[in-house]
Amino acid sequence: MKVGLTLPSFVTEPTELVTVARAAESVGIDGVFVFDHLFRVDAGRHRRPAIECVAALGAVAAATERIRIGTLVARASLRPPAALAAALETVARLAPGRLVAGIGAGDAASQDENDTFGVPAPTAGDRVGALRAAVAAARDRGFPVWVAGGFPAVRRVAALDADGWNQWGSTPAVFGRHAAALRRDAARSPFACTWGGLVLVAADDDDAREQARRIGPDPSTIVGGPDRVAHGLARYARAGADWVIAGPVSARDPGQAALLGEEVAPRLRASAAALA
Secondary structure, three states: OEEEEEOOOOOOOOHHHHHHHHHHHHOOOOEEEEOOOOEEEOOOOOEEEOOOHHHHHHHHHHHOOOOEEEEEEEEHHHOOHHHHHHHHHHHHHHOOOOEEEEEEOOOHHHHHHHHHOOOOOOOHHHHHHHHHHHHHHHOOOOOOEEEEOOOHHHHHHHHHHOOEEEEEOOOHHHHHHHHHHHHHHOOOOOOEEEEEEEEEEOOOHHHHHHHHHHHOOOOOOEEEOHHHHHHHHHHHHHOOOOEEEEEEOOOOOHHHHHHHHHHHHHHHHHHHHHHO
């Protein structure tokens, strides 16, 4: 069982992302991952800047020594397949043995970004085609390629062409069904099934609930102290996840990395070991 953390990708100052990555490495988290967006619109409809994902990985590679680094996920329709593959391979050279290349097809939620910058709107079929081309260009370059997404066509690309799969959100039951089918059908071995989702962890349950009351996170967010969060993540381990990747609600806070690495991860790994 490996534990990952998403980095703050929607900040003005890139050093914040590097600071959290270093904090994660210092407490034994297995991997850190970056999103791939052109901007993020907050609840007040204000645009927040985005850090470009491959450039961010280069900075994290230079600032760390051991932790795995990856995209969760690079959007296949934003870059030509050869350009994306070359960029990822460059990061792999900067951080030998540490890169995980997560690639996704994109979705309707990203259309506002595309419209703003005049990026043509791909159809669902175009997105799957771009995904398949990007995976083909990136694989067999010395780093694992995960495909992300829950749609059947995307899961087929993962099973036939990739080294692993990621699903963001969903319930443990849905994740488990998909993971079991993918492992059965996977053409490549080993094949990793991984889960990611929002997490709000605090020193104890009361503190977490108070923070959630103030912030108002998505209802699917796992909220609690270390025991409760570890229990919530363990449900995905029981459903077949090789990695659980936490997206902290307060991603800019290095203290979230400390809580996840020092308090949550040991509990989660103990629970996973008991299942083995």
